[in-house]
Amino acid sequence: MKHCSAIEPDAAQVIDIGFLCWDGLPLDQLSVGLAYLKAANQLTPDKQVRGSVLSFSGGNVQSACGVNLSTCRIDDFLARCRCLFLVGGAFLAPDQQAHLGRVARTQLRAGRVLGALDTALVPLARTGLLDGQDVAASAQILSALQEQFPQISPRPNDHYVLGTVWSAGAGFALLNLLSKVIGNSCSLQERPQLNRKFLSYRPHFGMCPTCARDAIRADSTFTGNGVVDKAIRLFRDNLEEPLRLTCVAREVGISLRQLERKFVATTGLTPKAFYLEERLEKAHTIVRFTNLALPEVALTCGFGSYATLSQKYKQRFGQTPASERARISISGKEN
Template sequence: MQASATRHVGFLLIPGFSLLSYASTVEPLRAANRLSGRDLYRWSQITDRGRPVAASSGLSIAASGSVGDDIPLDMILVCAGGNPALHRSVRTFAFLRRHARRGVTIGGVSGGPYLLARAGLLDGYRCTIHWDHMAPFREDFPQIDMTHALYEIDRGRLTCAGGIAGFDMMRAIIAAEHGAALAASVSEWFLQTQLRSGGGPQRMTLRERYGVANPKLLRALQAMEDTAQTPLTRTELARASGVSVRQIERLFASHLGTSVGDVYIKMRLDRARALVHETALPILEIAVACGFATGSHFSRAYRARFGKAPSRDRKAVILEQESTLPPQTDKPS
């Protein structure tokens, strides 16, 4: 579908957003204008109060307007990072709902889909989010159809896992609106020689992440990732990998320099930390969801890995991030 008039894109920047995710989505628009010789797109930076907002790197971006302004927009992309679950400004949600009712395309980048879901704008839509936010997102919004894709374009909703995947999504939008030739030129402009579809994986393969090629060890690692909530015994894990218990221990020791138990508990604790940071689930529920039989065992393991008990870790994250968030008591504009 070809777009004729200049399209106005509003980037709603949430404190702690990823600068890379923002740049990956705005730069393709600039390149499309430059390479086409026309103003195909223009963009504005919008914040809750119309003030500059700091990215996770500490660099501040000036705002063009606030969520209280009546800015005519064709598309809104919410850029969020850190702990998007903490952002509960009713001004922001009212802004998103108001534009959604007007038929504006609404999108979220990195942690941005969390805010779209909180505003009720992803029910009935397919979406994705950065893999680090997936566990808490699934806990908070079990009714939403979440995928592990790099990006999803479902009718009037755009969601993207963030990072350089923002470039892939914007390239697809440019291709749909102004043709494949311009989109290819944008890719070449930024030295992108390998195109990625939206359905591509967010994470490296287990082979790449762990630096191993042994197929039996890879089967074991996959089984471990799939069973964080109900951990397999060593006998069950060995059976899933097609080796004996003694052989599986040897594989972990020789290829990874550690034990089955150490790798397993690290996987489960990493998932638990995401839930501690980004949900309000009780600590005991998180312990159970990550395969720990008792809260005390979970707390000891968590403290040993991260240096703080889960309750203290949650409190520290909330205090740190709430200091950068706008007031939550605003009335919708």
């Protein structure tokens, strides 16, 4: 199965954003990026964004967490990518390294945006396209770049968008690059609305439990309400085996009724609805971007059976997981 477009708008005004992926990609970065584009589409339906998950030859690539993602071939999509972000590990096979050089040069010659995320900067540096460039990355990657490519200038920032090639570090620095793209098509009033709306898209779905826990430790504030944020962390730590809301309320030190009032005031959702949304968003990502058997998806996301997941999934996304997999498979064959 091929998962090409994460977002498929019908609107005439479309911004095409491609994510060129290879083995070792950070699934958390990709998942949160796609969620951000989804939030942007709901806010500005007349200015839609289409995100495509791509690779050098199509087929599966494996994330750093060991999850396989289905992709489409970059050469079939490159011409329409206004922005192309490189998302992968630090090592590429020689044929892929050469392919990366061709793709990157084509994107830059066309005057379109090229960005690279942290570990992906290493193979990009081997193409020579970063020579003389300022680059932002995590401390570990900056150290490796300085040692191997002294002609590259390190930046202490978590992202940098002023050079020929945009760059970003670890964590969720990709959002800074995407917000630059989306922000240029939003009004001054829409930008803060998008930032607020994205709070409801919980950036840790689609991650393995270990990565999710690490990211949550690094991101201590989600909504600005300490009690709600603590409850959200409990939700995210327990997607596979959901907690009783009374237990969550007791853990955060308030009554269930107080928890419900705080959640509605802060997020617009009850704790029950928020928790369900967390699990459904995780299921949505797994259905679209992996080949995991659907009964296993149900168990992974805290649903007792596939039938229960299918019912809730259809209510939320307008189709069952099986129907969505079938549609994506047909779309991939057509492309």
